[in-house]
Amino acid sequence: MARRATDRPHTRRDLPAWPTDGLSYGGDYNPEQWSPDVWREDVRLMQEAGVNIVTLGVFSWGLLEPREGEYDWAWFDEIIGLLHDAGIAVDLATPTAAPPSWLLHAHPEVLPVDAHGEREAPGGRLGWCASSPVFREHALRITTALAERYGDHPAVRLWHVSNELGGGNGRCWCDVSAARFREWLRAQYGTVEAINAAWGTAFWGHTFADIEHIEPPRGDKHKANPGLFLAFERFSSDELLEHYLAEAEVLRRHSAVPVTTNFMVGSGGHVVDYSDWAGHVDVVANDHYTIVDDPVREQDLAFAADRMRGLTRAREPWLLMEHSTGAPSWQQRNRAKAPGEILRNALAHVARGSDGAMFFQWRASTAGTEQFHSAMLPHAGTESRVWREVVALGSALRRLRGIAGAPVEPAKVALLVDEESAWALQQGLKPHRALRYARETRLWHRVFWQRQVLVDVLPVDADLDGYDLVVLPTLLVVSDAQAARVDAFVRAGGTVLATYLSGIVDETSRVRGGGYPGAFRNLLGVTTEEFRPLQADESVLLSDGGRVTDWSEDTNLRGAEAVVTYADGDSAGRAAVTRNAVGDGAAWYVSAQLPLDSATRVADRLIDELGLPRAVEAGTGIEAVRRNTPDGDVLFLINHSDADETVAVSGRSLLDDDATFDGTALVPAGRVVVLRESAAE
Structure with a gap:
């Protein structure tokens, strides 16, 4: 069999337009949680912060289609219009991450089944089986309706398929998935004899007489045949990719706007094979959250960013679709970020190739599972350090707009x-x-x-x-x-x-x-x-x-x-x-x-x-990366230590109009210096 689980040509389109003018800045916006008067305040504050794009509609299915085949577009039209009038672009999500209650009530069979045969209850994230033809039918209907209505809207600058696919439904062990798995095995191996030979099923007497006898590796994963287990992992990644491609095909049929979905790339293994997925998105995008008890959180961030860059073609820019201004909500002890950490984290992604820095979410929710998740506009409002740092980051990204599209220096x-x-x-x-x-x-x-x-x-x-x-x-x-x-x-x-x-x-x-x-x-x-x-x-x-x-x-x-x-x-x-x-x-x-x-x-x-090149000669607390622009190299110096550092470099600061560096640059503890370098004389 071929090693790669999928053998389809890549579908990424060569689209020159980035969704924003300059670096993208914003986050997930969920206006359905708020009244229209708050929408207007939000738009005003977005302009104050320098936001130029927001992700809209991720969890809106049940409000856009309150009953099967019946749509309510009025409120969505209004908020998209407000954003467009304010010069804020929309990354419009298909809302299929959150199936509405009427669908789950009428068709509970779309809910995933775990490895022990228990069907998941409604209320979780991505509560649907990727193999379900019932879910696919409903998902493509809402996707089609959304694309037909907003495919040519000037505010819509990016399409966002579902949300973190696999983050809650990475595997399903239901009978429908089992049948699809057997179809996949036929396509990959051809015969049951080939499967038995590849997996060594003679061990423990598990030789299969027919492909129809093969089941997913249910129960204790440590007892599964290793070949069976790995095949099911590949199949599961493929099923989710098939769903992404089905929605993307609808969007591309009705719109010339780029299509993406948000990956969850970090330093460990992932629920899907992103190297296989990357060729099917027009903009490679990622969600990244640091782990509270990681002793070197900043290096995990750098690893994820370097991995995202490796998924693109020819060192293309990618997009940080989500990270946090402070504490997430899903870890055991959720940690607030230290002063200055928002800027350090965001610019570390930008230094390593992201053409933007976006967050989950814009306004902190007061209700729901993630009510204590941090946001660009926190519960404390505008009289807070987080808000001041959010505004400062917006200003920094505007000053750095000239690096948009510039590649990161080649690595050796x-x-x-x-x-x-x-x-x-x-x-x-x-x-x-x-x-x-x-x-x-x-x-x-x-x-x-x-x-x-x-x-x-x-x-x-x-x-x-x-x-x-x-x-x-x-x-x-x-x-x-x-x-x-x-x-x-x-x-x-x-x-x-x-x-x-x-x-x-x-x-x-x-x-x-x-x-x-x-x-x-x-x-x-x-x-x-x-x-x-x-x-x-x-x-x-x-x-x-x-x-x-x-x-x-x-x-x-x-x-x-x-x-x-x-x-x-x-x-x-x-x-x-x-x-x-x-x-x-x-x-x-x-x-x-x-x-x-x-x-x-x-x-x-x-x-x-x-003779491997070092970006600069500095201590272990300094992160240093260059992006190569037509006007010269831009060097990012990020000090993750608690001591000031002096680095041998010359150039002009891009964050401070008055700062120039003639031979050395002081990088204060916890701070960032970005400069356009001067040629050595």
Whole structure:
């Protein structure tokens, strides 16, 4: 079977018009929660804040179509008219994220069913099954009605299909989904014999006599056949994509306006395969929220932004569709943002390629599940620090409008990520079931981020031309073709760093024979006899002074040289980090779950050996990224530390008319400096 779950041509259109003039600024607006007099106040305050676009209609289905086939457009016409008269563009959402109560009452079968066979109750987010033909029929009807009415409206500058697809309905185990899954299997594999061969169903006597006998992996996911599990994950992503494409086709039939949907890209695995989805949206857009107990929240933000940039074509701009001005509502202990953090977070996204900064939401809700979620206009109103910072951010984005459309500087480091590897790592009886895919992706991004070395976070099938270093963090699922591409990259002079649990299984989740690390064994010049997961109270000393927890291996050198070794424990004397010279390139292997200090030492050696460019020479608290404009490079300097930093650079501030920098720039603690650089004399 083909590795990619979908084999359809991309449908993204080449549309030159960005939805706003300059950088986009605004957020989700839910006027249905408020009276018309509040609408007018909202529009006035949006103008004060510099808002130029809002997302409208995400949860409005039940009010736009209060009864099947009966529409109430009057209030929607009014609010769209108010926004248009104020010069505020509309990102118009199809309201299919929130099926109305009359639909759920008449057709409860559209509600998702969980892995244990229980049908979800109404009231959650995205409470519908992507395989349901009943839901599809109703969703396309409201989408058609909306497109026919507003497809040519001058205020509508972007279409927004549903909302965070998969965020609540990523999987459904109902009988309809099961039937669709079997159709999908026929298209992918052809015969039951091919499925049995690929999945190794002879184990536990699970050989299938007919495709009709195959069910989704219900119940305990750790008992499912790994091939079955991975196939169902791919199918589920495809079903949601099919729904997106069905709505997008309606919109494109009635309107020339660009179409998008908001991804939920972060640093871990995702419910859908965004690398497959990205080619079907006209504007690649993302929602990103930091996690309260993440000790390096700003680096998670940078990772997500670098990953979004990697999903676009030719370093195109993308759009931050949602983030927060303060505390979200869905974490255990929701954290308010520190003074200045709104600007730092927003401009960090802009620095890394977003042509805007949008929020959920405009006005804080007083009722409903997310009544304590932060907003651009908080419960405290305009006499608040958050409001003052929102107005200041609007001013900053207007000053930076000239960077719209400008690419981020080319990176020389690529980090390959793969949803299928994330799915496979989290399922089944693995050697260490507490390992998380995001651990290594974040670690290896972080060690370059803290050295101001730009990293492109790319899909596993991305073009590797132009990169000097490619990092493969826990790339568990690898096809022969992908392994061959990595091999060719190294033999042409590139450098690869692969971590433990990379190349272990093929695209059907079967373990590759011949020893670990599987597909990359010959390239890396090592073999691993046994994985040696460490127990919760165990650690192993390394020869560089670092201490390993969670994962180690019994690794043998087969041409590679040892760079770091295990200094004690059962693997004492064996290699923890290796380097293998291959052709004109080199292949590094990391068999241990390295601590930050050890990984940083490896990164420093790679930076020196390969001459990887640093944006600036600065401490680890400074984030530095350039965007290349026709008028010269624009450098973003973001100080995430609690101490002032001085950076060697010259140029003119774009945020402060009076500030110029002649050789050095002071970046105060917690502040941002953006400058157009001067050429060195």
